[in-house]
Amino acid sequence: MPQHISNFCNIDDWCHFYERPLKKRTNFMRKGLLELNASYGIFGYLILLSMLLLANALPPVIRVGAIFTEDERDSNIESAFKYAIYRINKDKSLLPNTQLVYDIEHVPRDDSFRTTKKVCRHLETGVQAIFGPTDPLLAAHVQSICEAFDIPHIEARLDLEMNVKEFAINLYPSQHIMNMAYRDFMMYLNWTKVALIYEDDYGLFKQQDLIHSSAEMKTEMYIRQANPETYRQVLRAIRQKEIYKIVVDTNPTNIKTFFRSILQLQMNDHRYHYMFTTFDLETYDLEDFRYNSVNITAFRLVDVGSKRYQEVINQMQNIQHSGLNVINGMPYIQADSALMFDSVYAFAYGLKRLDSSHTLTFTNISCNSDKTWGDGLSLYNYINSAAVDGLTGKVNFIEGRRNKFKIDILKLKQEIIQKVGYWQPDVGVNISDPTAFYDSNIANITLIVMTREERPYVMVKDDANLTGNARFEGFCIDLLKAIAQQVGFQYKIELVPDNMYGVYIPETNSWNGIVQELMERRADLAVASMTINYARESVIDFTKPFMNLGIGILFKVPTSQPTRLFSFMNPLAIEIWLYVLAAYILVSFALFVMARFSPYEWKNPHPCYKETDIVENQFSISNSFWFITGTFLRQGSGLNPKISDRAQSKFFSFMNPLAIEIWFYIAFGYILVSICIWIVARVSPFEWVHSKPSCSMACDQRIRMSNYIKEPLGLESLRNRDFIQDNIDVITLENFASDCNNISTLYSGEDGIEADDTLELVSVQNDFTLKNSFWFAIGALMQQGADLYPRATSTRIVGGCWFFFCLIIISSYTANLAAFLTVERMITPIESASDLADQTEISYGTLEGGSTMTFFRDSKIGIYQKMWRYMENRKSSVFVKTYEDGIKRVMEGNYAFLMESTMLDYAVQRDCNLTQIGGLLDSKGYGIATPKGSPWRDKISLAILELQEKGIIQILYDKWWKNTGDVCNRDDKSKESKANALGVENIGGVFVVLLCGLALAVVVAIFEFCWNSKKNLHTDNQSLCSEMAEELRFAMHCQGSKSKQKPSLKRDCLKCVPPSTYVPTNVNLQNLGVHYNYFN
Incomplete structure (x- = not known):
């Protein structure tokens, strides 16, 4: 036994040292004063009293009172109170010249009359603070008396009243703050459907803040009151409603019975998560839950890692009835005991602060008078401003209530209760070990994989004899098989009930589809063509994307432009x-x-x-x-x-x-x-x-026209002849015609x-x-x-x-x-999303409840907002339930389907009548979804990266997109390298123009022929028919032969001898000639 407590056999001995010698010490002081008065007189007595008061502002003895219920007699909380007084008195650095003396009274529960009498007795004995009780009804009576006489009232109990109480100091965290901790923890785990089980009648009032915040948390709350007789009935109803998240607020003495009910109903698999409101979950026997996968969580107020805690534990182990619990061979202080210990230290630190600036007087108060303690308010203020590093962490007060503290988050993990994080009012939930909530190392766990049927990602085989995972095939099924082999887990594939990927519904403040299943922990993974976006990432987790894509426009292949005859x-x-x-x-x-x-x-x-x-x-x-x-x-x-x-x-x-x-x-x-x-x-x-x-x-030619005249013309004849149009035709110059140059x-x-x-x-x-x-x-x-x-x-x-x-x-x-002639032109009414938005003849829509719909709904881009307004006003006619329905509508015509590019590529590969319009509207990826904080995310992400580097994912893509045997054969490459052959329909108009021109030329030639024949009719004195016959015979038989002579066809030689030609009388043969310049 340590030296400083070697004189005491147990804690009761040193407690009675302060209880029994109290009157003796008082009698000793009175006897000394009488002797002093007799020896030195009254003057000496006054000097001694002044010296005692000036030497220390605090009296040498400060009396405190404590009220405990009968069932708390010799309990851990009472022992903690006594041990705190003992430590303070032994610590000369805290109150070096003052000793604390306590007076403990025990009262029955619910006996407010006897409690009042006990409190008044404390006041008459001169206590300067009262501790307890823990019962809320008795504590209210004690508080009213202390408030009436300005006596500090220090508590370590749960107080549901929110109003500020004068002269009250409470170290227990307020229920309002604790409800904040429960709410933050539930939001961290994305609990959307929760059952709340409370036992006490005031339990509903106790959890009212948590219930009212369910709307903010987007949580459906199922509330039931239960007692040990009805635990199984309530739990069975919760199981029938498929609620797996349960908040348990029962009396700590009945928690063992609650555990037994859980085991009896077999509600102890990995789907269930129980959160207990007690601070002392470590003190209960969880042996029956350590070898299954049930989730059990609670909060701990005691800071077991602090230096003071270790010092107190080491000292208290040597004292009997010290308030210690032994857990698995290790000592442990319960929350109520630690709070009582810290409350005594808060009072001591308040006295220390008062000691340096104020003088504390004795109290002489009676419940029968209206007199209050004059120094009570000062002492209360010093206690309220005290800062203590206690067993429950840092202790600070605002208006008598604790405002800054940290509570640990405990989780049943690997067969023992472990700390996995903490919560603070100004920080919130801080989880240091997220894997604790989803322990992937537990043997024989089969993960529930949620998916949605969508070709070619997930397809159900036609064979009705198949069961289990063998029923499914597709790209995602092969990918899941490869990941499971690499990471090492078993899985069970299930189809989502509502056949939706998951979209947030503002009207109901909830999610649907696969996202809802993950948020409510009904599934461990989601492997499907599920797009990663901000809204989903805020409530669930995604792995690294295994496929990148974007939104494209699927449209029917436009018809070829009809070829016209005059297409040239x-x-x-x-x-x-x-x-x-x-x-x-x-x-x-x-x-x-x-x-x-x-x-x-x-x-x-x-x-x-x-x-x-x-x-x-x-x-x-x-x-x-x-x-x-x-x-x-x-x-x-x-x-x-x-x-x-x-x-x-x-x-x-x-x-x-x-x-x-x-x-x-x-x-x-x-x-x-x-x-x-x-x-x-x-x-x-x-x-x-x-x-x-x-x-x-x-x-x-003009000269040959005159060869019908045999005799040559002389110069005189030329000189006397007028070369007019009519006479030129009868000139005969045989020699002149034979050689124009002579x-x-x-x-x-x-x-x-x-x-x-x-x-x-x-x-x-x-x-x-x-x-x-x-x-x-x-x-x-x-x-x-x-x-x-x-x-x-x-x-x-x-x-x-x-x-x-x-x-x-x-x-x-x-x-x-x-x-125009070698490239086949198509009639494409739309070329991009803007073209689609600017017209109304072609309707367009997306998959209902998918990420594409969410993209347009939440977009801030003007064109996409316009498209969303169009689709929202025509919900029933533009949205489709499945991709197959959308493709079918596209094939019917006048409909454009906005879909993800991978599915679009799959459809285009298999139907040559489908095509993609324009480029991609955005860029995103497909990922495997997990619940928030799931440990599987990182492991699967690493597996995806490795599969991508090895080319496995590309092989799977080619397998299901290109090598399935039903791919459409397109001749795009040959069309790019070789122009289309021209047909009659392309350039037939040119031949039409040519034929029309030939026909017109024939008509004009006939008209000229007739006109010339009629003109020559006056010269040859023939009938019109005869003239036309001669002209026709010449035209048909001439063919350029020089031996042929035109008998009667005579041309007007306008160019040879125009009307302006004249022959002067004097002709100079030496200068005869015409000056002609070709290039002037």
Whole structure:
């Protein structure tokens, strides 16, 4: 036995040391004072008394009272009270000059009268504080007396009253704060369906805060009162309601009976979780529960890890009746005893604080008077402000109630009760060992795996003879099998009852589907095509995603665009065709008008005179530029500029294929080459040619027309003849017709023309008539050229601009025509989600109760909010129960199904009539779901990562998506690499245009034939039929033979000898000729 208590055999001995010697000590002091008074007189007595008071503000002895019930006599709580007084008196650092003396009274429970008499007796003996009792009814009477006489009342009991009480100090945590702890713990474990069992009549009032917070916790509360006789009946009703989370608030003396009822009803498997409100769960025998998987949780107020606790335990083991319990061979202090111990120390620390600033006087109070203790309020305030490190942790008060403390969370784990976390009012639940609530190492545990039937993830086999897990197949089933083999667990697969993944329902403040099953702990895992999102992650846990995906739009493959006969016109809009036609007409008229005005467009139609010294170079500066222009613009140069098929739609987008500096280089090269050609042509002798070429074909034809006259015409005849239109047809110049170049010999004859007489055949014409101007423009537009070419600068500017225009139009048309004719065009009414949102003809929806629906419901993006409003207003018609229903609606037409990309890919792979529209709307993943805090999450996550690295998940994906034998064969690659062959339906319109043009040409030719025959009818004096027959015979048999002569068909030689031709009387044969310049 330690030295400092070696004089005492037990705790009662040193308790009586303070009870029995109290009167003796008082008599001793009185005797000493009398002797002092006799020896030294009254003056000496006053000096001694003053010295005693000034030496210490506290009196040397402070008396305290305690009230315990009869059933608490010699109990642990009474022993703890006595031992606390003993430790304080032995600790000279706390109250060095003061000793605490206690006076204990015992009263029957529910006897308030005797309790009142005992309290009044304490007051008359001069107690300065009263401790107890623990009974709430008796404590109320004691509190009223202490409050009336300003005596501090210190308690260590549960007080359900929330109002502030004067002069009351209570170390027991308030029920309001404890209910906060229960609520936080239930929310941490996501208890959504809870049964509350209480025993005492005030139990319902005790748990009212917890009951009222059930709505905030989103918890369904089932409340039942029970006693030892009705425990089994209440538990059986709870089992029938499939409630597995139970809060037990019973009398601690009846907990053993409650445990026995649990075992009898076999409500002790891993699904059940019992939370007890007692602070002393460690003191009960849990041997029957240590070898099964039932969950038992409670809170502990005693801080068994503190230094003071270890010191007290070591001392109390040497004292009998010290308030210790022995648990598994280890000493333990119950919560009530620890609270009583700390309450005595709180009183002592209050005295210590008062000792340094206040003088405590003796009390002399009687219940029969109205006198109060003057120092009672000061002492109460010092106690209320005290801070103690006690057996129950840190002790602080606000208005007499404890406000800062920490309670440990205990859990039956691995056959013993262990601390797995703690709770504090300002921190909440802090779990240091989450695996304690889901012990995965317990042998023979089969995990309940919740899933939902969805192809190809989970499918039920058609064989009715199969049972258990063998009934299921699919991607998720194979994945679960691989994970179970790697992690090491057994499982049982069950289908979710409502066939829903799980979505939060604001109207009912609850979840449904798989999420609800996990939250209520009816399942340990959920393996399905379950999307990880914020809402679900807040109530359950997910592993690492085993598959990444997004939301896509499933739509029926659009039909091919119907091919029209005139589909070759598709590359250009109708207004462009009209603009081209207008430009064609405008340019043609511009060429015609400017060719009329320009003198350089007029030429001599009879360049027949060869003997002349005049020569000219065809490559003048203007001709050189014109030559390069024609070559560069593909009018004979063979250049073929390429136009980008991705050019932007700008006004000058035709310049996009080449950079701006390249265009400058081309312009500079164009000018340089033109000048070089001009210079080289001027120097080279081979570029100089005779300006009088042989008689043109037109002149030769006109001359042959006059070979019906046998005799030659003399110069006199020519001089006297007027060359008018009617007479030209009867001129006979046989020698002249035989050789057009011997015109000088023909004109020399008997008449003798002098040398200075000049025969000027001045006949000029313009090639750009109205018809020729249109012909020139259409020839350039069709890139076929024409037999006409402009010579004047002004007409060449017009022609050059037209060539440039034709170059861009034809190149653009050709590039676009290839795309229109070789690529199969589809009629796609929608291209993206925005297109879907901006129309109402095509309805769209999602899977009801899925993450896709949640995505649109909670989205903050304007387009998706608009789509959600559309779907919400048409719930019955756009939402579907299963993916199969959604795909079926898509196939029926005018419906777009918003679904997750993996399921979309699966559907598209198997039906060539389905396609995906646009890209993905979001990015997310599939994961395996577990209850909150489940230890399986991390283990399964590691297994998923390993399976991904090994390629097992990709193999499973290919197995169920691509290698099932029912995959649709698509020729997408061949379509990309080879263009479609053109059919009659593609370019048949071109043949129609050609046939119509031929028919029109035949009609016009017949009209011309008839018109010419009627015109020649007046000259030949024949009937119309005869003239037409001769013309027809000539046309059919001529075929270009020189031996054939046209008998009667006579042409007007407008170009050979126009009306403006005249022959002057003086003809100079030496200067006979016509100056003709090809390239001027």
